[in-house]
Amino acid sequence: MSAAAVLPEPPPPKTNYLNVSYGVKSWLLTTDHKRIALLYMASITVMFALGGTFAALIRLELVTPPGDLFQAETYNKLFTLHGVIMVFFFLIPSIPATLGNFLIPLMIGARDLAFPKINLLSWYLFMAGAGFAAWSLINGGVDTGWTFYTPYSTAFSNTHVISAAMGAFIAGFSSILTGLNFIVTIHKMRAPGLTWFRLPLFVWAHYATSIIMILGTPVIAVTLMLVMVERGLHLGIFNPALGGDPVLFQHLFWFYSHPAVYIMILPSMGVISEVVAAMARKRIFGYGIVAMSSLAIAIIGFLVWGHHMFVSGQSVYAGMVFSALSFLVAIPSAIKVFNWTATLYKGSVSYDTPTLYAIGFIGLFTIGGLTGIFLAALGLDVHVHDTYFVVAHFHYIMVGGAIMGYLGGLHFWWPKITGRLYPEAWGRVAALIVFAGFNLTFFPQFILGYMGMPRRYHAYPEEFQVLNVMSSAGASILGLGYLLPFAYLGWSMRYGRAASANPWGAKGLEWQAASPPLTENFEVQPVVREEAYEYAHAPQERAVV
Amino acid sequence: MSEAMAHHAEADRHPALAHHFEGLPEQKEAAGLGMWLFLAQEVMFFGGLFTCYTIYRNLYPAAFAAGSAHLNWKLGAFNTAVLIGSSLTMAMAVHAAAVGKRRQIVAYLLLTVALGSVFLGVKVVEYADKFHHHLVPGEHFRFEGPLARPAQIYFSLYFAMTGLHALHMIIGIPILLTLAVLAHRGRYSADYHAPVELTGLYWHFVDIVWIFLFPLLYLIPTHAPH
Numbered sequence: 212m213s214a215a216a217v218l219p220e221p222p223p224p225k226t227n228y229l230n231v232s233y234g235v236k237s238w239l240l241t242t243d244h245k246r247i248a249l250l251y252m253a254s255i256t257v258m259f260a261l262g263g264t265f266a267a268l269i270r271l272e273l274v275t276p277p278g279d280l281f282q283a284e285t286y287n288k289l290f291t292l293h294g295v296i297m298v299f300f301f302l303i304p305s306i307p308a309t310l311g312n313f314l315i316p317l318m319i320g321a322r323d324l325a326f327p328k329i330n331l332l333s334w335y336l337f338m339a340g341a342g343f344a345a346w347s348l349i350n351g352g353v354d355t356g357w358t359f360y361t362p363y364s365t366a367f368s369n370t371h372v373i374s375a376a377m378g379a380f381i382a383g384f385s386s387i388l389t390g391l392n393f394i395v396t397i398h399k400m401r402a403p404g405l406t407w408f409r410l411p412l413f414v415w416a417h418y419a420t421s422i423i424m425i426l427g428t429p430v431i432a433v434t435l436m437l438v439m440v441e442r443g444l445h446l447g448i449f450n451p452a453l454g455g456d457p458v459l460f461q462h463l464f465w466f467y468s469h470p471a472v473y474i475m476i477l478p479s480m481g482v483i484s485e486v487v488a489a490m491a492r493k494r495i496f497g498y499g500i501v502a503m504s505s506l507a508i509a510i511i512g513f514l515v516w517g518h519h520m521f522v523s524g525q526s527v528y529a530g531m532v533f534s535a536l537s538f539l540v541a542i543p544s545a546i547k548v549f550n551w552t553a554t555l556y557k558g559s560v561s562y563d564t565p566t567l568y569a570i571g572f573i574g575l576f577t578i579g580g581l582t583g584i585f586l587a588a589l590g591l592d593v594h595v596h597d598t599y600f601v602v603a604h605f606h607y608i609m610v611g612g613a614i615m616g617y618l619g620g621l622h623f624w625w626p627k628i629t630g631r632l633y634p635e636a637w638g639r640v641a642a643l644i645v646f647a648g649f650n651l652t653f654f655p656q657f658i659l660g661y662m663g664m665p666r667r668y669h670a671y672p673e674e675f676q677v678l679n680v681m682s683s684a685g686a687s688i689l690g691l692g693y694l695l696p697f698a699y700l701g702w703s704m705r706y707g708r709a710a711s712a713n714p715w716g717a718k719g720l721e722w723q724a725a726s727p728p729l730t731e732n733f734e735v736q737p738v739v740r741e742e743a744y745e746y747a748h749a750p751q752e753r754a755v756v
Numbered sequence: 757m758s759e760a761m762a763h764h765a766e767a768d769r770h771p772a773l774a775h776h777f778e779g780l781p782e783q784k785e786a787a788g789l790g791m792w793l794f795l796a797q798e799v800m801f802f803g804g805l806f807t808c809y810t811i812y813r814n815l816y817p818a819a820f821a822a823g824s825a826h827l828n829w830k831l832g833a834f835n836t837a838v839l840i841g842s843s844l845t846m847a848m849a850v851h852a853a854a855v856g857k858r859r860q861i862v863a864y865l866l867l868t869v870a871l872g873s874v875f876l877g878v879k880v881v882e883y884a885d886k887f888h889h890h891l892v893p894g895e896h897f898r899f900e901g902p903l904a905r906p907a908q909i910y911f912s913l914y915f916a917m918t919g920l921h922a923l924h925m926i927i928g929i930p931i932l933l934t935l936a937v938l939a940h941r942g943r944y945s946a947d948y949h950a951p952v953e954l955t956g957l958y959w960h961f962v963d964i965v966w967i968f969l970f971p972l973l974y975l976i977p978t979h980a981p982h
Contacts, residue, residue: 322776325786391793399786400776425793429801437808437916444894446912447905448808454905459811463804731775 227630227727242327243730248313249628250334251304256697258300258341265293267690270652270683278670286669287354288370294357299379300341302613303386303471306478307393307424308337310620311417313628315393317721317728318411320402320737325395333385333392340382347374356667358468359435361449361460365442372442376435383428383435386474390424393417402720404739411719411743412488412501416481419505423470423477423512431467434460458524465516473512475609476576477505479616480547483569486623487551489717490566491558494744497550504543511540521592530589537587544580548573564638568619571646572612579607582657597667600660603653611649618645618696625700626710630727633707637699645692651685718744772948784950791954795961802965805917809972812909819906823899823914824976826891828882832974835878836966842871843963850956853949858942861952865936868959872929879922886911914973921969924962931955 228245238246268289272280281289312330316323324330347353353375355364364372397410397418437448438460447453449460488495495501517525517533525533551573560566582604586592595601625633655678660666664675671679713722720737721728770780777783813820849864883892890898893912897904935952938944944952 325776326790327774327776329790387797391790391797394793395786395790398789399782425797426800429797430804433801433804433920437804440912440916446893446908448909448912454816454909456811456815459808463807 226729227725228730229630229727231730240331242323242331244312244316244324244327244330245628245728245730247330247334248309248311251308251312251337254334254338254341255301255304255309258296259693262293262296262301263690263693265289265296267686269293270686272669273671273679274683276671276673276676276679281669283669284354287356287667288352290667291353291356291375292348295344295353295375295379297609298357298471299382300337300344302475302609303382304337304389305475305613305617306482306620307389307417307420307474308333308385310482310617310624311393311413311420311478312389314624314721315396315414315417316400317627317724317732318414318719319397319400319405320720320733320739321396321400322731322733324392325400326392329388330392333388336385336388337382340378340380340385342378343374343381344378347371347378350374358464359438360464361438361441361457362451362455365438366445366450366452373439376439380432380435380439383432386424387428387432390421390428393421394425397421402737402739405720408499408502409739409741409743410502411481412484412495412498412505413478413481415502416477416484416505419509420474420477422506422509423474427467427470427474427513430463431471434463434467458520461520461523462516465519466513469516469519470509470512472605472608473508475613476616477508479572479613479620480505482616482620482623483551483572484547485717485719486565486569486619487554488744488746489623489715489719490563490569491555491560492716492746492749493554493558494742494746495550496553497546498743501547501550504546507543508540511536511543515540515587518587518592521589522596527589534587534589538584541580541584544576548577548580562639563622563635564633564642565619565623567639567642567646568615568622571642571649572615572619575607575611575615575646575649579604579611582607595660597665598660599656599664599666602666603656603660606653606656611653615645615649618642621696621700623715624721625703626714627721627724627726627728629704629707630710631703631707632710632714633703634699637695641692641695641699644688644695648685648688648690648692652682652689653685655679655681655685716749718746718749770948772943780948787950787954791957795957798961802917802920805913805920806968806972809913809917812906812913813976816903816906816909819903820910821976822901822903823907823910824974826886826889827914827974828885829974829978831878831882832970835875836970838871838875838878839963839966842868842875843960845871846956846959850949850953853939853944853952854946856944856946856949858939858944861939861944861949862936865932865939865952869929869932869936872925872932876922876925876929879918883915886915917969917973921962921965924965928955928959928962932959 228243238250241247241250268281269286272278272286272289278286312324315321347370350371353368353370353372355368355370355372355375359372359376364376397414401410440446441448441450441455447455449455449457451457484495484501515533515537517529518537521530521534551569555570582600586595586601586604622633622638625631659675659678659682662675664671710726712724712726714726715722720733720739723737724732773780773783777786845864845867849861849868852860852864886892890896891911893908893915897908897911899907932955935944935955939952
């Protein structure tokens, strides 16, 4: 197996999953996990562009202290739509539904996911949910914040809350079915010899993510259902004026929505593990611990939701317990960071685009994670709650972490997905622009929040202007950084050089399949005879790029 | 070439065996695990409502008892018996499928559908009664006395929980009818009857949800102060 990288490769087969059939129907009715991954990729790219546009409008308003570009009501809709679209329609499906869908069967040597038709159904549910969200948007938007807090969302808001909540509700079932498909596939369809502790860490990360998807998502689904019913029929389940308890809504909401952050970050961590091992040409330091830390994050992540509610009237004792549990989740996260760093240490690292994103991820995730510990501390949280400190913190996790991982993974597996190489120089330039633009956008927001600038206002005092202008300038650079991959990756699909089966000289079954793979993935059922990331006996230089 | 190798045993394959599985046992195991995971998410889905129930019953015990007194526990008990009976016929259908008795599968599935329909019919009678007595939450809700607001929360949860439960049965019945038609055409045998078995799991789950709903919603006055 280790000799495979140095042997001359056979010419790629003429048919693959992309050219095996043509036409709209062959895509819309496909049950091939690889094609469904591409359907998702196209859909979430549109949603990302939409959510990004709202972000750009927000940053444009905040260039000047007075609310001169938008009225307060419009601004409320902008940050709500930015949040709803980015959270439910981009970040949650991002890596699992695209890279996870594409790679998990390949990585475990299977021909497809366990339930290919349910996989296609997931995409249609996602599109139906996106349709409801779009309907809400076209008819004037929604202004509750992505959190749909009651009783504002059920009794007072005059915007299209029900259709937006319906969109998130339906998209939730897409997520549940994806998680279900992954868990069954990982349990039942591994290639001969691929034991649990030989699985790529990307697969472990998705296994942990899937647990959260299956056990967390239904809770927000039923909660949003109650919100829709309460708003539609004027009930008082969460409305204190009618005897309901709005804090109960917050408990139910965050029971899912905090673990949802781990749905966004765990798959990204899986990508980073693969990239770091391949680019440092070393086995991941402490493989077993890194695999278990994914599960630990998933499990402990279910017990920390109350840290969103320190100032919501939750009891102080509950707050103390949630605070302590939130500190606990930092341990498995830190284990990952230390182990990636230890893997890079004395590795023969090639600083290609995926590596740049991986290193960016490690740094930004560390900042995002450590500021999360600040926020989990009861006393400090009371000071910075609902300020830009929180906004900066979770953007370091969701953008600096999750999106960096997504882009890194997209570049790493691009040759496998499309059969083409992307232009490496452009890739590196874009990665550096994204890193610089990201930090310029969000680091000033930590300072703004600490100085006391609250989130979700369209106007602010003049002393905050310098930092806000920095942030908006950073957002323009970040926007350019995102447009570049869109352009050159699109270009490479047609004009890029043809990729070999394993351009990085990486380990993992997906690199034994052709680039792009056959519809049935492998010509012959692969058999695994070595541990994961067995780079010790692999060539220390990559064969060809 | 690759097609031929991937599907080398094409001729011997069971028609119900999907292309990406090695054999029927593997496919059945995967489907079974998938159904159990689906039921796990169902538990969490209903779990949100049970949490709301727990919180509000704790907050408003008297209103919950007063609201519950408006339900007809005899109809509830009758429906409980009907539903447990339908679980029995479902289990018999699964057994008939496992031993490959085609006519018995069809008969037991149709019996299950009949009992499920009786349950839903009784539910319609109960809902109509609530509608008639202005106990449906919303603008026309009327409840005498100071407990009106919390009683409306009780009835909101009553309709949310029993309504969602009924929706699961309304989804289940067409599935059972489809299985009956396919069983009649001889699709299921001792070798291959996973769909019957998995639908059975789903049906039993819906039954168990009711086993919790009945005492929680109907029997509060029997052990709580009025």
